Amino acid sequence: MTDTLVYLAYAVTALGAAGIYVGMPREAKADRRGLFVIFVAAAAGMFCLVMHRILGDVANHVAFVILSLFALGGAGRMITHPKPVYSAVYFIIVILSTSAMLILAGAEFLGLVLVAVYAGAILVTYAFVIMLSQQSTMHSERFRNALDYDRATREPAWTVIAGFVLSATIAGMIVQRGWPSYDAVRAAAMSEHNTLRLGELLMTDMAVSVELAAILLLVAMVGAIAIARKRIPHDDTFEKRRPLGESGRTAAPY
Amino acid sequence: MALIRAIIKHPILSGLLAVTIGGIVVLTLIVAFLDQIKWVLSDQFWFSNILSLAIFGGIMTAVAYCILLERKISAWIQDRYGPNRVGPLGLLQPLADGVKLLLKEDITPGHVDKALFVLAPFMMFVVALIGFAVVPWGGTFRWPWMDADATPLVAQVASIDIAVIYLLAVGSMGVYGVVLGGWASNNKYAFYGAMRAAAQMISYEIPLGLVVLTAVITVGYLLPVDHAMDCLRLEGAVAAQAPHAASWTMWVVFYHPVAALLMFIAALAEANRAPFDLAEAEQELIGGFHTEYSAMKWAMFFLGEYAHMITSSAFMVCLFWGGYHLPYCTWLSTDESALAMLCRIGVIGAKIAIFIGAYMVVRWSLPRFRFDQLMRLAWKSLVPMGLVILAAQVLIVYYGWPQWISIVVNLGVLVLAAIASLTNAMPISGRQQSLLIKEKAAREKEYELQHAGV
Numbered sequence: 001m002t003d004t005l006v007y008l009a010y011a012v013t014a015l016g017a018a019g020i021y022v023g024m025p026r027e028a029k030a031d032r033r034g035l036f037v038i039f040v041a042a043a044a045g046m047f048c049l050v051m052h053r054i055l056g057d058v059a060n061h062v063a064f065v066i067l068s069l070f071a072l073g074g075a076g077r078m079i080t081h082p083k084p085v086y087s088a089v090y091f092i093i094v095i096l097s098t099s100a101m102l103i104l105a106g107a108e109f110l111g112l113v114l115v116a117v118y119a120g121a122i123l124v125t126y127a128f129v130i131m132l133s134q135q136s137t138m139h140s141e142r143f144r145n146a147l148d149y150d151r152a153t154r155e156p157a158w159t160v161i162a163g164f165v166l167s168a169t170i171a172g173m174i175v176q177r178g179w180p181s182y183d184a185v186r187a188a189a190m191s192e193h194n195t196l197r198l199g200e201l202l203m204t205d206m207a208v209s210v211e212l213a214a215i216l217l218l219v220a221m222v223g224a225i226a227i228a229r230k231r232i233p234h235d236d237t238f239e240k241r242r243p244l245g246e247s248g249r250t251a252a253p254y
Numbered sequence: 255m256a257l258i259r260a261i262i263k264h265p266i267l268s269g270l271l272a273v274t275i276g277g278i279v280v281l282t283l284i285v286a287f288l289d290q291i292k293w294v295l296s297d298q299f300w301f302s303n304i305l306s307l308a309i310f311g312g313i314m315t316a317v318a319y320c321i322l323l324e325r326k327i328s329a330w331i332q333d334r335y336g337p338n339r340v341g342p343l344g345l346l347q348p349l350a351d352g353v354k355l356l357l358k359e360d361i362t363p364g365h366v367d368k369a370l371f372v373l374a375p376f377m378m379f380v381v382a383l384i385g386f387a388v389v390p391w392g393g394t395f396r397w398p399w400m401d402a403d404a405t406p407l408v409a410q411v412a413s414i415d416i417a418v419i420y421l422l423a424v425g426s427m428g429v430y431g432v433v434l435g436g437w438a439s440n441n442k443y444a445f446y447g448a449m450r451a452a453a454q455m456i457s458y459e460i461p462l463g464l465v466v467l468t469a470v471i472t473v474g475y476l477l478p479v480d481h482a483m484d485c486l487r488l489e490g491a492v493a494a495q496a497p498h499a500a501s502w503t504m505w506v507v508f509y510h511p512v513a514a515l516l517m518f519i520a521a522l523a524e525a526n527r528a529p530f531d532l533a534e535a536e537q538e539l540i541g542g543f544h545t546e547y548s549a550m551k552w553a554m555f556f557l558g559e560y561a562h563m564i565t566s567s568a569f570m571v572c573l574f575w576g577g578y579h580l581p582y583c584t585w586l587s588t589d590e591s592a593l594a595m596l597c598r599i600g601v602i603g604a605k606i607a608i609f610i611g612a613y614m615v616v617r618w619s620l621p622r623f624r625f626d627q628l629m630r631l632a633w634k635s636l637v638p639m640g641l642v643i644l645a646a647q648v649l650i651v652y653y654g655w656p657q658w659i660s661i662v663v664n665l666g667v668l669v670l671a672a673i674a675s676l677t678n679a680m681p682i683s684g685r686q687q688s689l690l691i692k693e694k695a696a697r698e699k700e701y702e703l704q705h706a707g708v
Contacts (some may be wrong), residue, residue, distance in 0.1 A: 067388055085437065109416055112423045120426025121456065126432065131437040193483045195416055
């Protein structure tokens, strides 16, 4: 039983890897969209099969399966999309569906903190940086204006193989291990106030880790300010050092 | 026959006829399915769904009339009449505006990134609307036809355990609409607007989070010990501020006046409202991030902005201003009849309306901040003040001191901030300061040259 499941999990990962390999952006004009759709659909179908074997009655877990398909599909498109900004948008989909799955499992605090931290803060900064580095373009000019490292993947085969090995190992381990049933986990999570328990745990057993993380963040913030801060000297040397023509003619201040 | 034809052709009579027939049909349906309707309204799940639809309609109407109110208030402040042509006192102006925006040509410029250009206004709108799910509008109640010992309904769409965190998470998603819209427009002014908005919203989330944390800890301290976990629910926060036999009110704002002020400022900045509306500074950026938008997509941005104002006002009202409680009104706070529920909705709506009026008066009274002033306000004033208040509140809870100490701390923080700002006044940027210093040096040099021969 578990052996078959492990092989099935490997097969799902392999199909997904093949789909991603086909979907990777590349210079050649060959249209591989059909192949991509076939691989992805096969991977999704097989994923549903594996989930059916693991979860038993799928009818009870429709939301879970749909959300995980959303998350996996978003992740695949995030990797294969040639435009980084769209990758960021697909990453938002991944985060939102993951957080919805956490909420389904009864870990509502974790789910919402995932949204607040990743979607609300980290990804905004990512999107910000990507947008600063690239101008948006028309769809028809997508490949003409895209930068060369966005236009084509450099090592599609090796990246896909590395990703396959990693995710197949994780998937095999997850499937092989005997996990408590989903309903039992959810019932356990619902039975008490898990935000309260999490807070108690963080403030007692893990206080040192919390403090260390806080100090790390503080140091990072101070460092960022120290790097970003630009001192403008009050004398004329600054004006004189600036090369002519860099910002046009220097106008009188008033 | 001729009479019927005459009635159908008559503009007013035919309308009356249609309304009468429609009314009779609706009434008949209601009477026929009365039991089913009663059952649906008494079931919490269906009631929540119906309530969410009702709130959606109510919020849309409220937003439309907010825009009218904004125009009226700006006219009042600027000594004009404002809109007064459509309907009595201009009351139908929002309808006219809505029809105009629906019928306008929806232009998608050729140079934009189409998918994100269309997605952005929807993201802004949806994110602004889903925050209403956790606002406690009316507390618990029973319909008149329900048994006296039946489980009371909760007049709230979703009563979730961590409503405060939910609101913060949803609010932090709001920046995407602005950023994606500004970037997809492929217009440098739109992009500048989006950049300013994103930097501002991320910065002001920090003081907002600090102040919300202070309020949550205070609420947890005010609640009875076995209900202390409810401090992350908005209805828990409201329940902690119910009128009490021991004191005439327990609104958190009386314990943390400065924190409430900080939250108001941070909410203004989060909603991108003046004096924090750098993202759409017309004099510098044309329209900011919505420069390229027209018709309904443009309207979505504005509906989102006004809905965001209502959400943040509701958040403030629930955390600091007692939610649907009024001082001395124990009937309002404890009664479980449908009438009391409607009164509570009225009270919380009135409080939200007061805040929206305050937003508007602030917008039309204060000039816009410059970007460096904005950042200085967030990082050098709001964050330290919020941190001190939060630390004081944590100490109060940890040592079990009386809660009134926080009033002293708040006023002390205000006085210290005033002293610091008066002694370290630096109303201009570093660049301008260096220019001023240079100019002063040049003047002194000139003075010396003039008086050198004397």
